[in-house]
Amino acid sequence: MKDRTVDRRQVVQGLAAGAALAAGGAGLASAVFPTPAIAKPSGEPIVLGLTISQTAAAGVADHQDHFNGSTLAMEEINAAGGILGRPLQFKVVDVDLLNAESCQAAIRSLVDQKVHAISSPFLFVPIPAMDASVAYGCPYVNGNTQRAATDLTAAHPDKYGHIFQMDPSEVYYGETFPIFLQDLEKSGAWKPKNNKVHIVQEQIAYNQTISRSCQEALKKSRFELAAVTDIQYPVQDWGPVIQKIKEVGAGTVMIDHWVAAEYAAFVKQFRSNPLKDSLVYLQYGPSQPEFLELAGRAAEGFVWSTVLGVYADEKGKAFRDKYKKRFPGKVMGLCYTGAGYDIVHMMKDVWEKTGKPEDFKANCAALREGAFRGVCGWSIMGNKRQEAVQYPVGTQDVEKGMSQLYFQVQSRESKIIYPFALKETEYKTVPWA
Incomplete structure (x- = not known):
């Protein structure tokens, strides 16, 4: 129990540092990844909302991993000039991943903050969170790993068509x-x-x-x-x-x-x-x-x-090296570190393709139509459930699914x-x- 308390405190400290980074734009990112020849992003930030558990009884480590991977991606993007010349910024809310009311409240908070998209590691009660996002309709990309949720998306595409599970189900x-x-x-x-x-x-x-x-x-x-x-x-x-x-x-x-x-x-x-x-x-x-x-x-x-892990191929190894350099001294998680990183880069690709972060329908369509190769393999979500195709059951081609x-x-x-x-x-x- 003592070890869990220490981990939870470290999570809160890490999130505080991340919040300062998000508020400060590319300043810290430029110090970590120097790119003096690239124009500093400017203008209205593009805002990604994250549900990150800081105080729950379990699951905090995964959520910290997701936040760390997301932070690394944001730093890279802002150091390289941002997205469409605009800085990427995070809005982070705490969530108890085992509590339906907390999951719902976390999404409502992000909606109230007018985020352009939502990135979330797993929530054990995902459907209340999904419902809280319906009226707003921004892209909501998660690693929930739950077939009950994706079956609901398949059954009600008009209602849940903005929700994407970037990994295969449990x-x-x-x-x-x-x-x-x-x-x-x-x-x-x-x-x-x-x-x-x-x-x-x-x-x-x-x-x-x-x-x-x-x-x-x-x-x-x-x-x-x-x-x-x-x-x-x-x-x-x-x-x-x-x-x-x-x-x-x-x-x-x-x-x-x-x-x-x-x-x-x-x-x-x-x-x-x-x-x-x-x-x-x-x-x-x-x-x-x-x-x-x-x-x-x-x-x-x-x-x-x-079902959602960081590969050890060339792309995966490069990410592992960057992550360990950015977050030294601890064992690296091999799941949600990659998920957080991949979702940020996935949304960057989408926003650059549509050119309109505020156009939720266009960005959801781009997620459905696209195939994203991240450090965790392929996220191909153009199916009724809008969940990643799995290898080797969902496909027998390792280059057409997430292994x-x-x-x-x-x-x-x-x-x-x-x-x-x-x-x-x-x-x-x-x-x-």
């Missing part, structure tokens, strides 16, 4: 998992001790959706469901769960949770009493920097994935092991074999 965590297992086995890097999969599932809708989609996908694979065990956030003691994992004895264990600090507690307890030779997969949460910080050496060998990335912690770093076309390294046998 259903793919379940749908892709057996594909990953089968491909890893075929590669020869992993030999499962049996074909059973044990799912440990949290109770929020997001995790329940993942569990259901995984169970359906397992029916179409050579792997089979062995058991489902329920957990409830916050998890105070993983001991009973680990005991159940050992009783079931599955060759693969999926921990379908999302909180990094609680994952860190799990891996420490599991390593002291492991299920020998089982592949243990942690859904998403290890993308948050505090996982590696808190878990330390105990994280070695665990596998995790994200779900599977990582393994090796030498206290998360390394991409799958899909093989994007891998950084090979899967290694777990230390508890």
Whole structure:
């Protein structure tokens, strides 16, 4: 709990610095990225609104990542002359991502401030936030990762046509998992001790959706469901769960949770009493920097994935280097750092294409018609749900979708092991074999 408090304080301090930067235009940006030959942006700012959680019980690290990535993009853009010669500016509002009223109030605040577009990391209750944006209608680009929200966009395009999910939905965590297992086995890097999969599932809708989609996908694979065990956030003691994992004895264990600090507690307890030779997969949460910080050496060998991750190709590596230089001294998150960065550059492209940041309809049309290649892959949202096409389920062409990335912690770093076309390294046998 003490570590979370420290992280939250750092978030607030970072946001205060970012607010000063947004208010000051390109002054600080020019100091960080000197471009003396380029005209300083001037005139009425183009304003991007951000919902960034500073005080919520969980999820603050992801939101700080999103803010940092966005800040880096804004600095680059303003240092290079702005957008249409105008400076880019942020309006930042606090949000409790688990509270419907707070999510709705955050969007209303940005609407009242007359922003030209909204950028948001995930909100666990996205629909109230969506509803709060309807009357205003500016482009609202998010990383909510929730099919219930994008299904609503598909069902009511006239109402929600201004809302875009720049990443694929959570259903793919379940749908892709057996594909990953089968491909890893075929590669020869992993030999499962049996074909059973044990799912440990949290109770929020997001995790329940993942569990259901995984169970359906397992029916179409050579792997089979062995058991489902329920957990409830916050998890105070993983001991009973680990005991159940050992009783079931599955060759693969999926921990379908999302909180990094609680994952860190799990891996420490599991390593002291492991299920020998089982592949243990942690859904998403290890993308948050505090996982590696808190878990330390105990994280070695665990596998995790994200449908929205920073690639390790030339473009992704260049971004990682810039980010680490701009925000030194801490573990870099590999999810919303890229999302925040990509959304800012995506909107820059849109505004430069239409030439009219104030024309919301034109800018939404440009988002639908465009294909944006960012550091997290392709955001192609010209479909009924207006969510990014996923690779490898939504498309089998890695250059026509956003790839779900599977990582393994090796030498206290998360390394991409799958899909093989994007891998950084090979899967290694777990230390508890």
